Amino acid sequence: MTKPTRITNxxxxxxxxxxxxxxxxLAEHVGVTRQTIIxxxxxxxxxxxxxxxxxxxxxxxxxxxxxxxxxxx
Amino acid sequence: MxxxxxxxxxxxxxxxxxxxxxxxxxxxxxxxxxxxQVPYITVLLWTTGASIVASIAGRVLIExxxxxxxxxxxxxxxxxxxxxxxxxxxxIVAGAGAALLMAMARWDYFWIANVIYLGFVLWAVAGSALxxxxxxxxxxxxx
Numbered sequence: 001m002t003k004p005t006r007i008t009n010x011x012x013x014x015x016x017x018x019x020x021x022x023x024x025x026l027a028e029h030v031g032v033t034r035q036t037i038i039x040x041x042x043x044x045x046x047x048x049x050x051x052x053x054x055x056x057x058x059x060x061x062x063x064x065x066x067x068x069x070x071x072x073x
Numbered sequence: 074m075x076x077x078x079x080x081x082x083x084x085x086x087x088x089x090x091x092x093x094x095x096x097x098x099x100x101x102x103x104x105x106x107x108x109x110q111v112p113y114i115t116v117l118l119w120t121t122g123a124s125i126v127a128s129i130a131g132r133v134l135i136e137x138x139x140x141x142x143x144x145x146x147x148x149x150x151x152x153x154x155x156x157x158x159x160x161x162x163x164x165i166v167a168g169a170g171a172a173l174l175m176a177m178a179r180w181d182y183f184w185i186a187n188v189i190y191l192g193f194v195l196w197a198v199a200g201s202a203l204x205x206x207x208x209x210x211x212x213x214x215x216x
């Protein structure tokens with residue numbers, strides 16, 4: 001059975017901070033569908049470590065500025 | 074909706090439609106003919122073939138009407154595919170197991186063929202339904 005991820009992310013805020021980058025544009029950079037970016041933003045999909053690094057690289061920030069794993073999770 | 078999700082919807086509809094037609098024809102024949110004399114092979118092959126054709130044609134039509142931004146699957150599509158196939162495989166096992174027991178008990182070919190066909194249909198339907206569930210409700214590695 002599927003489980004929602006407990007990993008939180010700041011992708012939406014980072015997109016707006018980077019010239020209001022669209023989900024489609026971010027998806028192109030990472031090499032996934034726009035639906036996958038939407039699913040990650042909404043916490044419905046936990047990306048692989050490699051994809052997480054790719055997303056952080058697009059925004060030129062460290063990984064933990066994009067993704068966080070809350071204490072007690 | 075991604076290209077792969079659209080394809081899953083089309084595949085589910087084609088499977089249900091094909092099996093629905095098969096059931097309607099066979100149940101109609103069963104009303105007037107004993108099961109062991111019901112001609113089912115031609116109907117089974119035609120409905121299976123029609124489902125495959127409908128699945129391909131449906132996908133082409135939907136892409137023509139509403140093109141997807143990207144037509145290649147990504148890692149999430151592939152993970153969802155594997156999840157659906159893995160979780161629904163028990164219907165194949167159950168169908169094969171039931172067919173084996175029925176053959177040992179010398180049931181007629183009609184019932185054995187139909188329980189195998191049902192196993193395939195349930196596998197396809199359950200797999201598609203689980204994939205669509207994962208597309209909408211989420212998918213993440215088990216904690």
